[in-house]
Amino acid sequence: MRILLGVTGGIAAYKSCELTSLAIKAGHEVRVVMTANATRFVGPVTFEALSGNPVLLDTFVGAPLPGSTSAIDHISWARWPEAVIVAPLSANTLAKLACGLADDALSTVLMAVPSAVPVVLAPAMNTAMWEHPVVRRNLGWLRDLERYVLVEPISKRLACGDVGPGGLPDPADLLGLVTGATAPSAPVAVSGVRS
Numbered sequence: 001m002r003i004l005l006g007v008t009g010g011i012a013a014y015k016s017c018e019l020t021s022l023a024i025k026a027g028h029e030v031r032v033v034m035t036a037n038a039t040r041f042v043g044p045v046t047f048e049a050l051s052g053n054p055v056l057l058d059t060f061v062g063a064p065l066p067g068s069t070s071a072i073d074h075i076s077w078a079r080w081p082e083a084v085i086v087a088p089l090s091a092n093t094l095a096k097l098a099c100g101l102a103d104d105a106l107s108t109v110l111m112a113v114p115s116a117v118p119v120v121l122a123p124a125m126n127t128a129m130w131e132h133p134v135v136r137r138n139l140g141w142l143r144d145l146e147r148y149v150l151v152e153p154i155s156k157r158l159a160c161g162d163v164g165p166g167g168l169p170d171p172a173d174l175l176g177l178v179t180g181a182t183a184p185s186a187p188v189a190v191s192g193v194r195s
């Protein structure tokens, strides 16, 4: 299966390295899109070495796909996967998805993924962030779209020392979720929008 992995700036980004490794060992193809802040936690070279593919970091810096059907990278990367997972998903990028912002490579690619392709979101953050009303609201907005498969974070002792929900599930569980994810229901049509 062709899996697109989005990585954002969270302490659990190191677990996405293991997710990549597990997916490759299981025979999947993996391509990785990182936010700029994700690169402060894990270097893109790690994902490049683990996946055997270049990492997309910037909407405006070319990372063409071989045999691509579009010369525009965020479109060709969005058309490539059979399944998408964003792990870890930061509170910041979660908010961007909920509001429809597309101001970096990851959020722009996610906007362009065809509706039939499942997109799994695995948020991970400090417990107070997870329980913040604005994060709850953003999650509710995402849930209402019926576009995403939302993965609950696990409860554990987090890197910040808090014990509670906010941890990224084990990479093996995430791999099972993304490879088993079925196409989400069709997005609700927006009426009154003219082309």
Ligand SMILES: Cc1cc2nc3c(=O)[nH]c(=O)nc-3n(C[C@H](O)[C@H](O)[C@H](O)COP(=O)(O)O)c2cc1C
Pocket (backbone or CB within 6 Å): 007, 008, 009, 010, 011, 012, 035, 036, 037, 038, 088, 089, 090, 091, 092, 093, 094, 124, 125, 126, 129
């Ligand atoms: C050490 C450290 C750990 C962090 N861990 C998380 C985290 O687990 N989840 C989260 O949402 N933000 C976390 N942040 C904050 C994000 O990195 C920050 O909100 C950033 O703007 C996210 O950018 P991005 O969504 O573009 O990747 C952490 C920041 C630092 C310095």
